[in-house]
Amino acid sequence: MMEPQEIARLLEQGLNDARVHVDGDGHHFQALIVTPAFEGLSLIQRHRMVNEVLEAHLDSGVLHAISMRTLTPEQYDAERT
Amino acid sequence: MADIQDTIREQVENNDIILYMKGTPQFPQCGFSMRAAQALSGCGREFAYVNVLDDQDVREGIKQFGNWPTIPQLYINGELVGGCDIIMEMYESGELQKAVDGAGQEA
Numbered sequence: 001m002m003e004p005q006e007i008a009r010l011l012e013q014g015l016n017d018a019r020v021h022v023d024g025d026g027h028h029f030q031a032l033i034v035t036p037a038f039e040g041l042s043l044i045q046r047h048r049m050v051n052e053v054l055e056a057h058l059d060s061g062v063l064h065a066i067s068m069r070t071l072t073p074e075q076y077d078a079e080r081t
Numbered sequence: 082m083a084d085i086q087d088t089i090r091e092q093v094e095n096n097d098i099i100l101y102m103k104g105t106p107q108f109p110q111c112g113f114s115m116r117a118a119q120a121l122s123g124c125g126r127e128f129a130y131v132n133v134l135d136d137q138d139v140r141e142g143i144k145q146f147g148n149w150p151t152i153p154q155l156y157i158n159g160e161l162v163g164g165c166d167i168i169m170e171m172y173e174s175g176e177l178q179k180a181v182d183g184a185g186q187e188a
Contacts (some may be wrong), residue, residue, distance in 0.1 A: 064150070
């Protein structure tokens with residue numbers, strides 16, 4: 001069983017200036033990831049970047065259980081206004 | 082495994098829109114595949130699909146082919162668009178409709 005905070009910590013360490021929030025019940029996780037590193041990248045490039053960080057630490061079963069949203073800081077701010 | 086990569090490449094090249102999924106659009110066998118197929122159906126165009134549960138080689142081979150760890154995987158115009166999260170996000174933003182409308186019209 002994996003804690004959401006553990007996944008958040010991996011992402012914060014692996015991505016530049018990332019703000020990360022992960023919810024989950026230990027089996028399924030939802031991650032919100034906000035970082036300027038996503039600027040200029042397509043969704044698939046962003047997800048690949050996140051997967052690479054996680055693949056190094058997690059087995060594929062856990063990786064499959066994570067759904068994610070990947071935003072730049074500008075996109076995140078725009079959503080909140 | 083070289084053969085299966087060739088088979089997948091052919092499928093992807095011969096179909097403008099193709100979804101690799103678990104189950105079928107009529108009878109999906111995984112929630113992620115179900116949502117992806119529904120979103121794609123909502124764009125109002127026919128699409129090809131491959132049920133990876135029918136063939137273990139495809140099920141493993143597609144992950145290598147797309148360099149993508151999960152299923153479903155959507156390909157449009159021969160390129161990987163993404164998995165379930167990306168498909169849903171693009172569906173909600175209208176980008177998926179645009180991509181589907183542009184399928185078959187090579188730039």
